[in-house]
Amino acid sequence: YTCCLLQQPCFQHRIDTASGGYGTVQQNFAEWQDDGADCVLTAVPDDGCTFLYWAGDVPEADRFDAVLTLTMDKPRAVTACFAGPAPRTLTAAGGDWFNIATWDGVAIPGPADSVSIASATVDVGLPGPVSVGTLALSGTGFLRVGGTGADALAQTPIATAPECGFGLVVHGELQIGDSAKLSLGGAPADYRTDLTVQGDLALTNSGLIAVYAGGTGAIGDPETYRVGGATVAVSGVTRLGSGAWIHPICNPVNGTPVTFDLQNVFVAADAGFNATGRGNGAYLDPPPPVY
Numbered sequence: 001y002t003c004c005l006l007q008q009p010c011f012q013h014r015i016d017t018a019s020g021g022y023g024t025v026q027q028n029f030a031e032w033q034d035d036g037a038d039c040v041l042t043a044v045p046d047d048g049c050t051f052l053y054w055a056g057d058v059p060e061a062d063r064f065d066a067v068l069t070l071t072m073d074k075p076r077a078v079t080a081c082f083a084g085p086a087p088r089t090l091t092a093a094g095g096d097w098f099n100i101a102t103w104d105g106v107a108i109p110g111p112a113d114s115v116s117i118a119s120a121t122v123d124v125g126l127p128g129p130v131s132v133g134t135l136a137l138s139g140t141g142f143l144r145v146g147g148t149g150a151d152a153l154a155q156t157p158i159a160t161a162p163e164c165g166f167g168l169v170v171h172g173e174l175q176i177g178d179s180a181k182l183s184l185g186g187a188p189a190d191y192r193t194d195l196t197v198q199g200d201l202a203l204t205n206s207g208l209i210a211v212y213a214g215g216t217g218a219i220g221d222p223e224t225y226r227v228g229g230a231t232v233a234v235s236g237v238t239r240l241g242s243g244a245w246i247h248p249i250c251n252p253v254n255g256t257p258v259t260f261d262l263q264n265v266f267v268a269a270d271a272g273f274n275a276t277g278r279g280n281g282a283y284l285d286p287p288p289p290v291y
Helices: none
Strands: 002-004 011-019 023-026 032-034 038-045 050-056 067-071 076-083 089-091 114-118 121-124 128-132 134-138 142-145 166-170 174-176 181-184 193-197 201-203 208-213 230-240 245-250 258-267
Touching: 011 023, 011 038, 023 076, 038 050, 038 076, 050 128, 067 076, 134 142, 134 166, 142 166, 166 181, 181 193, 193 208, 208 230, 208 258, 230 245, 245 258
Parallel strands: 011 076, 089 114, 114 134, 121 142, 128 166, 134 174, 142 181, 166 193, 174 201, 181 208, 193 230, 201 230, 208 245, 230 258
Antiparallel strands: 002 011, 011 032, 023 038, 038 067, 050 076
């Protein structure tokens, strides 16, 4: 929130800080700060734990700095994310990814944890890349990263001009089965989204991924118009079983493409990549140039 007092020649912005567990955030300032003030945050891991990154309204270049200085030129919400002393197996109860109550009440998932989302909906509502060891979605499980809405193919953005985009990094295997869904971003968004899978990607039994490219390009500028507003990178094997689909979605004016970096791809006869009619928005008059 931003507060404007008409009797005073200044604005104040609110800063909200939190820890995702396995550590604390040290600060020495009030939650309401004058416009332009600098706030210093320090992420302090518990014994045997490690600081990972800041999620939220943080400049991309500073995301991995344990000591963080934020200039209060707008409202900010940030969460310090830590890795625990040992790998865990976690099943989501549904809710906010950054709320420890969604998991085991101790900490949010880290890069060594095995995560399962079965018949629950989990929302990643803060910018920045969340990181897990392995991830399995099943039943009616739904993971929404940077978007909102009941339909994975009709997501709307949850942020306006964040300082970085939204992302999901899976260090091992990503499995999406049954009628489970994964969506990244929304339309029309002004931020990029990224999905990185360092192991195999397996979609089975009508599993679905929807990836929305944010508007990053300028119409008429071929150097920026073709820059990808979203990426999907899989280091291992990509398998799309029966009824499984990946939907790249972008704005036809300045959405820029969803870029895929896949190594070995196996697709069932009734599965595939479907971008038909997935351009969100309308062309301008005159239409954008063709390169």
